[in-house]
Amino acid sequence: MDERIYLRPSGINTFRECGAKYLFQFVENVQAPNKIHLAFGNSIHKANEVNFSQKVETKTDLPTEEVKQIFSDEFDNELSEVDKNDFALINPGQMKDGGLKLIEHYQKFYAPRIMPVAVEQRIKVTxxxxxxxxxxxIDVYDQDGIIIDHKSTKKKVNGAVPEDYKLQVGGAYVIAEEATKREVKGARIDYFDWVRNEFHPIAVPIDKEYFMNIFQITGDAIKAGIFMPNRKSFFCSKRYCKYWNIxxxxxxxxxKE
Structure with missing residues (x-):
């Protein structure tokens, strides 16, 4: 039986952001009300997943209205699990309307360019x-050998890829190459800006050496049981962290609030 620890690139990012958050989410599997921005991201992700999954076989996108309905239904479902205090900070109706506009824009101008060969593929490597x-x-792996990751954001996208996203998407790149023993041509983040109703595809630079070093260091810390809270983090707040009370x-x- 394989008893080694398997880390996810997203989990490595979570640990770097806050060891306590990693403990609650990945080790103890603590259930807590979701945050509204995560619900939005999950709903965008679901709409893209359904469309691109069937496109692997059909080679054709679903009708735009159908994809919008998938987003709408998923967002309504996700809202039932959201911390209701978030509704005082963000209007869910306006957020949903913004998401529908983004989906429509993406389906019209960008989705037709993507020809997926694998969608939501789970990979495990040593x-x-x-x-x-x-x-x-992996969200999407296309016929050109590009890994595509979908992200939602409220921050203005200026062309620079945040370090945590570089690490996460770079990790998927490393895993895909090791699993297939073939060269992956590149990686990209498709940003959905729900505040400005904009979409931005941004190429992700890959630094394999850096990722592998952080991967080993993180594994060592987790194995040693070092789970320190990071109260200095921007995301350490009642607004952004669903584990704050725990x-x-x-x-x-x-x-902080």
Whole structure:
């Protein structure tokens, strides 16, 4: 039986952001109300997943209205699990309307350019001389050998890829190459800006050496049981972290509003 620890690139990012959050989410599997921005991202993701999954066989996108309905239904479903305090900060109706416009724009101008060969593919790999394994689920792998990851954001996209996204998408790149033993041509993030109703495809630079070093260091810390809260993080707040009350209870101190 394989008892080694398997890390996900998204989990590595979570650990770097906050060890306590990693503990609650990936080790203890603590259930907590979701945050509205995560619900939105999940709904965008679901709409793209359904469309591109069937496109692998049909080679044709679903009708735009059908994809919009998938987003709408998923968002309504996700809202039932959202922390209701978030509704005082973000109007869910306006957020949903923005998402529908984004889906329509994406389906009209960008989705037709993408010809997927694999969608939501789960991959698990090990590496020689590394103590831990890696696993991930790749959003889309297209016929040109490009890994495509879908992200939603409220920040203005300026062409620069944040370090955490570089690490996460770079990890998927490394895993895909190791699993297929073939060269992956590149990686890209398709950004859905729900504040400005804009869409931005941005190429992701890959630094395999950096990723593999962070991967090993993170695995060592997790194996040693080092799960330190990071109260200095921008995302350590009641607004962004769904584990804030559990964190206060376990570690003490106060999480900012």
């Amino acid at each position: 590496f020689k001389n590394y103590d831990y394994g890696l696993s991930c689920k 964190c206060e209870s376990k570690y003490g101190g106060k999480v």
